[in-house]
Structure formats: structure tokens, C-alpha cells
Amino acid sequence: MDELTAYLLNVFDLGEGPARLTFVARGAEGQVSLLECDGHRYAVKQPFVTDAGFPDLSAGEDVVRREAGHLAHFARAGIPVPVPVADREGRYLVGLPVGLGGGLVRLSTWVDGTASRADFVPGLHATALGSLLGQLHAAAPPTADPIGPWFRTAPGATVWADLVRRSTGQPWHGALAARQADLDRLGDLVREAPEPTGPFVVGHRDLHPDNVLETPDGRLVPVDWEDVGPVLPDQELAKVLVQWHVDGEEVDASAVRRTVTAYRAAGGTGALRGTGSFTMLLSGELNFLARQGAAALDPATADAHRRHAVAEVQERLLWLPSPTALRHVLDIVLDLMAAG
Secondary structure: HHHHHHHHHOOOOOOOOOEEEEEEEEOOOEEEEEEEEEEEEEEEEEEOOOOOOOOHHHHHHHHHHHHHHHHHHHHOOOOOOOOEEOOOOOOOOEOOOHHHHHOEEEEEEEOEEEOOOOOOOOOOOOHHHHHHHHHHHHHHHEEEEOOHHOOOOOOOHHHHHHHHOOOOOOOOHHHHHHHHHHHHHHHHHHOOOOOOOEEEEEEEOOOOHHHHEEEEOEEEEOOOOOEEEEEEEHHHHHHHHHHEEEEOOOOOOOHHHHHHHHHHOOOOOOOOHOOOOHHHHHHHHHHHHHHHHHHHOOOHHHHHHHHHHHHHHHHHHHHOHHHHOOOOOOHHHHHHHOOO
């Protein structure tokens, strides 16, 4: 047993082993490993940034503890979610010794399932997805927390112009230059939207296909709740419709209808009203694209992180819908609602 595994067993009071820690995947912000011990399985999450963006450990613990409270709320409503695991002292966020690499670590119960897709699959889980989101919104508690800038603002035209200028020679330069006008228009849609005002509810905020696992018994389970926070239900619904049923200019109209129909039947409270409903989707995607582009060009970025950033930029530039595709989604939903 390696030292990190032994440390996790001790600090989270999981017994003395035998145990096995296996790397599973990495994302833009951190990596996930599987810890198996005493017949139990846990997801071990380690952010790449040493402080995970928190001003101190106490502030981070407050954020993660609130997340645990939200997950407990949804679990009581009968929605399957991963369960955060506290350490011996009741903490959910634990610092690692410098000898083990430093940084922070957190555990949750492992969800035995597979990501819904690797590439765009028309119609995949359309009805089940709508039911899941409808249940989440029907059960979502209200919150007075404000929606932060990441989900309501977008980079300006000068950001894209600067990235185009500095990315000459990069494998994604041509694709970025070709989509520069699109990115400007999508940013305008965010800036033209009304300032989001309540009432807000607690939402997952990142229900893209990688974050919804299909279990062996066919259930869909939302994982990776680190972005949980205030949402307007119509904006989370719009984001899910686009991330699951749109690929560039291709819009799966049948899947959009089935997801919205199932969402409403499950008690979902969101109703798309205009292009402003795409604010959360566009602000998050455009901010993420700009951040990954900057990381790919930063000489201080480690090679592994640079390769990941390049892949993320290329994927976003291929997938990100145009304003025309978004309008198509909106028209489908509005026609469905008008028909009752």
C-alpha cells in the first residue's frame, strides 16, 4: 500500500486495508481516483491548484460543507447523488502533507456507472434526462445567494482578438479565427440579456454528459457537484438541452421535445422565454474557452495541463453552437409550450 492510500485510510477512518487507489480521470481543474477498501468504493478528488482557489482551508471547508448539505437535501427527495465523506474530525476538505504532494483532497461515495457518451449521440437519454432535471428542479431549495460573474458575464471582443493574435502557430488558431465573429455574437447575447434576478434555486450547474453517469440498473446519476449553486431554472434547462442535444449546427429536435416534455411531467419549473435563457450556458462556455486558451498559451503551464487545455479549446470550438442553432432550440421549445 502506498503512503497516500495509507494516509487516506487513516484520516478518513476507513480501516487499515488492504486497499487500492487507482487513477481514473482528469479534468480541467483536478483529477479523480478510485479508492477501494473493505468492500467499499470511494471517489478521491484532488484539485490541481494547491489551494483549489479558496482563500484558506476554513473558507474551502465552508463551501464544501454547504455542497454536502445540498446533496443531503436532494438525497432526501429520492434523487440518487454521491454522498460526501467526512474525515475523523468531521471535515470534508482535507489538506495533504507536503511529502504526499500537498494540496487538498476530498472523498465521496463512488457511483458505479459510465459516462453517457464520448461523442454526440442523437436522442441519447432524452426522456430520462428530462425526468432527472425535472426532479432536481422540483426538489431544489430556494437560495438567496447571488449568481456570480462566471454564469452571467462573457469575455469581450478584445479577448478573442487577443487570443487570435497570440495563437498563431497553435493547432487551434485557424478554428478560433474562423469562429471569432460567432464568439462576439454569442457574447453579445449574454450582454443583452437582463440581469438575472430571483427567485433563485439551488442547481447542479454543470450537467453536461460527462457528469451524468448511467448505472448498471439504467438510472442516471448526476455527479461532480463542485459547481452547485444558484440558478434560474429556465437557464439550467436551456443549458442541458444544448449540451446534450446540439452539436455545432446540428439540433436534435425530437430529443429536445422529449426532454422538455419529461421535464415538465416531472415537475420542472423552468420555461424558456427568449435568448436570455441561454445566458448561463454561454457565459460558462465562453469564460471556460477563454481560460483554456490563455492556459494553452501561458509558458508557465505544465505540459500535461497544456495538452489538456489545447484539447478543451479544440473541442469547444467544434461544439459551441452558433446564435442560429440556439434560436432553433428556442423555437422548438416555444412551439412545444404553445401547443400545451
